[in-house]
Amino acid sequence: MSIDPHADPYSKTVFGFWIYLLTDFVLFATILASYFVLRGSTFGGPSACELLTLSFTFLQTLILLTAALTAGIANVFAMRKNTFWTLGWLGLTFVLGLLFLWMEAAGFVSLIQEGSGWDRSAFLSAYFTLLGTHAVHILFALFWTLLFFGYVFWHGLTSVSLQRATCLRLFWQFLAMIWIGIYTIVYLMGVS
Numbered sequence: 001m002s003i004d005p006h007a008d009p010y011s012k013t014v015f016g017f018w019i020y021l022l023t024d025f026v027l028f029a030t031i032l033a034s035y036f037v038l039r040g041s042t043f044g045g046p047s048a049c050e051l052l053t054l055s056f057t058f059l060q061t062l063i064l065l066t067a068a069l070t071a072g073i074a075n076v077f078a079m080r081k082n083t084f085w086t087l088g089w090l091g092l093t094f095v096l097g098l099l100f101l102w103m104e105a106a107g108f109v110s111l112i113q114e115g116s117g118w119d120r121s122a123f124l125s126a127y128f129t130l131l132g133t134h135a136v137h138i139l140f141a142l143f144w145t146l147l148f149f150g151y152v153f154w155h156g157l158t159s160v161s162l163q164r165a166t167c168l169r170l171f172w173q174f175l176a177m178i179w180i181g182i183y184t185i186v187y188l189m190g191v192s
Contacts, residue, residue, distance in 0.1 A: 048190030
């Protein structure tokens with residue numbers, strides 16, 4: 001009788017989280033496809049080319065990619081059972097994620113103040129839905145990072161926290177991957 005080496009709790013948890021990420025990917029693919037269809041439906045209002053700037057969003061992109069990198073580095077230190085560096089890199093991940101979210105909120109506020117809110121056109125509805133969904137996921141990642149930080153601080157790096165560290169890393173990297181798709185379709189294709 002052979003024993004499956006992938007039947008341990010760690011492997012099951014990570015596999016289950018991959019399944020969750022696939023469902024989230026389908027959600028984002030659907031919203032991104034809707035945006036792609038509606039991107040020209042401005043109802044006489046401003047288009048992406050008139051509203052969006054690449055320099056601000058490029059900086060946002062670098063910040064989110066760096067947050068995904070620091071989450072990965074934190075995971076490496078967690079696997080090495082180094083609590084100090086795990087918490088340090090997680091703290092940096094949190095700060096970068098918070099900065100990204102603040103920049104996204106500032107962009108929303110700027111558009112709304114210019115009179116280009118979500119109710120102005122189908123294009124802007126799709127834009128706010130897509131970026132708002134991503135922002136909610138970033139907010140969740142920030143909350144999860146804080147909870148994980150507290151768990152590791154109080155309980156140390158246990159087998160349970162190692163599972164959670166891997167899932168948290170995967171989530172941050174998933175959000176960065178989704179943002180690359182958003183940046184490419186919404187900003188690079190929209191501004192050109």
